[in-house]
Amino acid sequence: MNNKLKRALSGGGVLALASLMAAPLSAASQSGAQLLQERCTSCHTPTADGGLSRISEQRKTPEGWMTTLNRMQSQRGLRISADERRAIIKYLADTQGLAPAETSGKRYLLEQTPNVLDDTPAEYAEMCARCHSGARFALQRRTEGEWERLVHFHMGQFPTLEFHALSRDRAWFELAVSDVVPQLATDFPLKSTAWDQWQQADKPAPAGGWTVAGYLPGKGEFSATLTLNAKGDDHYGLTLSGQYADGSPLTGQGSAVVYTGYELRASLTVAGVKMRQVLALSADGSRMQGRMFPRGATEMGGELSAIKAGHSAILAISPAYIRQGESRTLTLTGNGLTGKVRLASGLKLDQVISRSATQLVLKVSAQSGAQPGLRRIQVGSSAMQVALYDQLVRVDVVPADSIARVGGNGGKQAKVNATYRAVGYAAGKDGKAGTEDDLALGYMPASWSLKPFDAVAEHDKDLDYAGTIDARGVFTPGDAGLNPERKMSTNNVGQLAVVATVKTVATEQQGQARLLVTVQDYIKSPLQ
Amino acid sequence: MKLTQMYKASAITLALGSAALLSGCASTGSGDTAMVAGKEYLLTSTRPNLLHVVDVETNKLLRSCKIPGIFGSNSIVPSPDGRIAYVLTNKWEDVYGFDITNCEKVFSAKQSYQNVQIKTIISLAVSPDGNELYTVQNPVVKHADRFEVQQPRLAVFNTADGLNARAKRFYPVDRRITKIGAMDNGEVILGGADLKAIDPKTGDIRVLKKLQNWQRPADKWVAPDAFAMQAQGEHVGEYILPYFTIKWNGAPGEMEKAEFWWGMNRIDLASGKLESNELVPFEFIFFNLVTDPNNPDIVYGAFNNLSKHSVSQHKTLATEDLEHTYYTINMTRDGSRLYVGGTSSDISIHDPKTLKKTGSIQLPGDMSTADMRIARLRD
Structure with a gap:
């Protein structure tokens, strides 16, 4: 549980991202390669293959290189202008970055998605992911020697590391060097076919x-x-x-x-x-x-998906469900939505309420006796499925495990909220809720409430102090600081269950998620 | 359930600790109070970086000595004559010795040098004759573009070298050593993965008790996590190190059938006699233990509550809620008072018989991880 909660901490400090995002063109911008030679060679030495020690033996995301530059500036005495910094990050991300395939499954960290429970392999979970997200190291590529130097860096930079729980009870340094470094070098090597191919590939033009x-x-x-x-x-x-x-x-x-x-x-x-x-x-x-x-x-x-002009596709249908015998307004968003509208069996088009190339609003009805299941809605050559269902039997609240942080109240850190959505399910072919074949209906409107997560939370009256949830599923935690009303004047921390109630004409279902309201996060990194 | 509670407890601890950092700022205490041989004086330290001397008869703060550098961890060891307090400070690097009767700085050693960063994690001890001071150094060489981890070592200083002292001898030791202590036979106890003792004249090391490498079957017992951030035991002449372990009554990992145990390593510094055994079922956290000087079967622990335990009965005899989290605990030599400190800016005083609070000492800043030792001044 501890590891899960720690990994749920992932979407973290991001103020430092500002320099990556808002990067205006500078007339004075120099070439990154030239800047590396001018600014970095007082410490980094030329290598046999024409690179610079350490720098040439790593590949990272833009945020990864920015993290490195942050450290060089704040702790290693590097002095560079904001323009030079941007130019170096851009140059290194372009020439020593990660191929698209190499970021697959780990983009949640770049995207600052909160409350992600990633599935870190055991060999990394206790060694790396007890402090970092599982993506922190999986979004880097290094030579074996460079992974080993990273271990030495950790020991020098964080001297108490060896004495934490999950370090002091094992030969942490020895295991890191002998077992984990070779594994990292195998799983996340500097040289890869994906990167070689991406360097050769024509790059997309986003304009x-x-x-x-x-x-x-x-x-x-x-x-x-x-x-x-x-x-x-x-x-x-x-x-x-x-x-x-x-x-x-x-x-x-x-x-x-x-x-x-x-x-x-x-x-x-x-x-x-x-x-x-x-x-x-x-x-x-x-x-x-x-x-x-x-x-x-x-x-x-929240998530965002986009399709470029000139390409046809449906990006979203909202809502993505329709009940047997029901007539509903469905809104389709996409590109090139100009072709003929065709609905799969069991669905009938009652009316085209409005249409443009990018938005189509349809009145659709579902037959009362139609077999429940996914149904295609096709517009020209583009298609997306909606769920035709019989009865709502289950509601999941996402994220299922989450963290919010007290803040404000005159302190330096703002509150960190938690936000929720409700996903509905029908029973599927086996007629039973909670089984593999449940039919996902997508996000559904819900009313939101809180209750104590367990007996401890009830005893400590967490519900009275830890925060509130609004009609849109946004939880706002309590104020930071000691609370003399509470036992040991503790902060407004607590454990709550976040309850979503979804009503349909036929039924009402509830689902719940676990919420830990905890203290401020004092470790701010672009990539946690 | 237990783990959930633990997580919550640690969240609360963090909250208290962080909030406490915002409060208070230190000032020097009142001056020329005469100190008397034979009396006991409580030594602790607070942010920003002060050493405090408290008279345990009156529970009054006698004086506060300014410590150079930045706070951390501010482990403290008194000299055997009770006159000098050695403090590990400046983010685990430097050691200063102060005459507690007048705040005079009589010893200093900066351990890091040139491009070698040296951190000492709690490990601080003085020889029984007061002539040598020991630290365990964890060196890392800071090259221009990389760090290089070095073998940890016991460093031996001559206390008579005074200011700007340099270690006279080094002997390699294990990684991950925390609490150390000097035995009357001259050996230094090394609290790490296993309990060992090193002869600081020769560097010879012997195993006192295997802990992480103990021989119990792995399908029945989890290797212990032995750790303590603060030192005490001077009131009875002992070294004490709690540990945590799990006994599997079913399959390993089957929590419902498992037993969770606190254990205790206790070494009599005079005789070298070692006790190492499970103490009481794990029902709550304590950070440190002290032995009752009038009854070695009784030990006391503190964290979110103050607790009293019977060693022979493996039983918690009593608990008392504390007003907030306290990291460390100590006791007078006559066994009449328990002092609970660390974390925040107040020391809570308790009656060992009832565990009830009998008084409080307010300090000008937070003790955080600092030790709280009780020295007895000799002639």
Whole structure:
């Protein structure tokens, strides 16, 4: 449980990301290669193959290189201008980055997604992931010697490391060097076919118009047009224009940089709020996928997917479910939604309420006796499935395990919220809830409440102190600091169950998630 | 359930610790109080970096000595004559000795040098004759572009070297050594993965008790986690190190059938006699233990509560809630008072018979990880 909770800490400090995101073009920007020679060679020595010691033996994400530069500046005496810093990060991410395939499954860390429980192999779970997310090291590539130097770095930089729980009870340093370093070098080697191929590949060109679909906690689902205007050297101007599902407008402006040929990092202002986008371009340049979040509150972000003008696809159907005998309005978001609308058996098109190339609003009814299951909705050559169901039998709250952090109250750290959505299920063919064949219905509207997680939480009256949840599933934790009303004047920490209640015409179902409200996070890193 | 409670307890501890950091700022205490041979004086340290001397008869703060450098960990060991307090400070690196009767700095040693970073994790002891001071050094060479970890070593200083002392002898030791202590026979106890003793004249090491390498079957017992951040035991002349282990009554990992145990290693510094055994079922956390000087069967522990245990009966006899988390505990030589300190800025005083609180000492800053020792001044 401890490890799970620790890994749930992943989406963390991100203020430092500012320099990666908002990177205006500088007339004075020098070549990264030249800057490396000028700024880094007082410590890093030339290697036989023309590189620099340590630097040439690693590949990292843009945020990874930024973390390194942060440390060189704050602790190793490196003095460089903001422009030089950006140029070095860009150069290193472009020339010693990760191929798209090498970030697969680990992008949650780049995207600052909170409450991720990743599946770290046992050999790394106790050695690396007891402090880091499982993605921290899996998003790096090094030679074996360089992985070993990383272990030595940890011992020198964090001298108490050997004495933590899960270190002092084993020969931590010896095991790290003898067992884990060779494993890391095998699993995450400097040289890879994926990287060789990506370096040779034609890189996608993101300039132009994109249709995006996404979600922001507290705001809801949205659709919009994202336009990227090329400014040269992988820098872009950015505009966002669209609306939330409730019809309220969503507009923003900013800038973006593409690193490593596909890693788009955008900084934009939406309704006065500074937001970030971390997106990956697909190799063919037709799609982008990632996350958008407020700069100072990464947990208040959500997923975002985009398709480029000229490519046809359905990005989202909302809602993604329809019950037997029911008539529903379904909103399709995508590109090139101009072709004929065709519905699979059991579904009938009652009316096209509105349509454009990027949004199609349909009135659809489901036959009362139709077999439950997934059904295709096709528009021209594009298609996506919706769930035709008989009865709601189960509700899951996502994320199932989560953390919020007390804050504010005059302290330096803001509260860290937790946000939830409800996913509905029908029983599937076996007629039983909670089995493998349950039919997922997608996100459903829910009403939200809290209760004590267990007897300890009840005894300590966590419900009275730990925080509140609003009608949109956004939990706001209590104020930071000692609370004299509580036993031992403890902070407003606690363990709560977050309960979603989903009502349909026929039934009402509840689901719940575990929420640990804990103290502030004093370790701020772009990649935790 | 237990692990959940533990997690929560640690979250609360962090909350208390971090909030406490915001409060208070140190000042020097009152000056010229005469100190008397034979009396006991409580020694502890607070942020920003002060050594405090408290009269345990009156529980009054007598004086506060300014320690150079940054706080951390501020382990303290009194000299055998009770006059000098040696403090490990400056983020686990430097050692200073102060005459507690007047705050005069009589000893100093900066352990790091040139490009070698040396950290000492708690390990601080003085020889029975007061002539030698021991630390376990964990050196790391800081090259221009990389770190290089070196073998840990016992460093031996002559206390008579005074200021800017340098170690006279080094002997290689295991990694991960924390609490050390000097026995009357001259050997230094090394508390690490296993309990060992080193002869500081020759570097010869012998095993006192295997802990992580104990010979119990792995399908029945989890190798112990032996760890303590603070030192005590001077009131009875002992070295004491608690440990935690799990006994599997079913398959390994089958928590429902498992027993969770506190254990205790206790060494009589005069005779070298070692006790090492399970103590009481693990029901709550304590960070440190002290022995009742009037009854070695009784030990006391502290963390979120103060607790009293029978060694022979493997039983917790009594507990008393504390007002907040305290990391360390100590006791007067006559066994009349328990002092619970560390973490925050107050020391809580308790009656060993009832565990009830009888008093409090307010300090000008937070003790955090600092030791709380009780020295007896000799002529």
